[in-house]
Amino acid sequence: MTHVFVTHIRPIIEYASTVWNTGYIEDVRRLEAVQRLWTRHIKGLEHKTYEERLKVLDLYSIKGRLLRADLIKTWKIFHGLSPIKPLDLWDMAPAGRTRGNTLKIKFQRRQLDSTKRYFTDRIVKDWNALPNSTVTMNSLAEFKSSLAGILGDRLYEYLA
Template sequence: MLRRDANLLERVQRRATKGVVGLRNKPYDERLKKLGLFTLSYRRLRGDLITAYKITNDQNHPNKGVLPLSRYRLPRGNPRRIAHQRARTRVRSHFFSLRVCRPWNSLPADVAMAPSLDAFKRRLDNHAAIQGLHPNGLSP
């Protein structure tokens, strides 16, 4: 998604949250917290990580080859690390397989190794709350 398009969408959400009675003069972060909403940038990242979870955990996923797992294992951290690929062009650097690599590999093992998709989403939101990415502390 282009940065200008992302900014336009974020402006729409900012305006929409101002329409809620009693929140007009509150800062954007506080309005999100009161409404239990995520920022659009976090929602995009969350969607990418959920897709990466589906691909890395389903042996029969049609896109299994898009995210090759790394052969190198570190003693701690995420055991399902994605192999880092290099992009030779700027356009390629925005592809899903390159965009999701760093955030996925930085997830703690208990999040990446969640037993189910729902557990992964819960753990991801709790991890984001600890990191300060989620506005209301815990998942809505």
């Protein structure tokens, strides 16, 4: 059941998530409900909580996967694996700061709620919180592995 979900259902749910994900709670809840229902039907896991089922199956919540996808997209932009250049999207924070990573993005204050939800704005806080050793990793596989360790339980958080 897990293999079927990961292979056939999850790609549909996550397709182009950096574009459509605005972080509206109801949207994420509806997507999470699909995974919640699917995992509930796996034999032997019917009476476990959703978070326990995710950990047993080694799956992240939809909310966690959307955050992870945003951070991976940002890493790809900074490391030239995307046709988009970082300076096309963000202003970089001044160099010489003592905290944060060397690829720190300058935080822009926004007036409209809708612009705060754009990929370019919603990712800044989480990206800037990553350690320098993670954002400067040379390979995507290393970055993903480091990211899993840093985000930890945030990858399993969900909206009930």
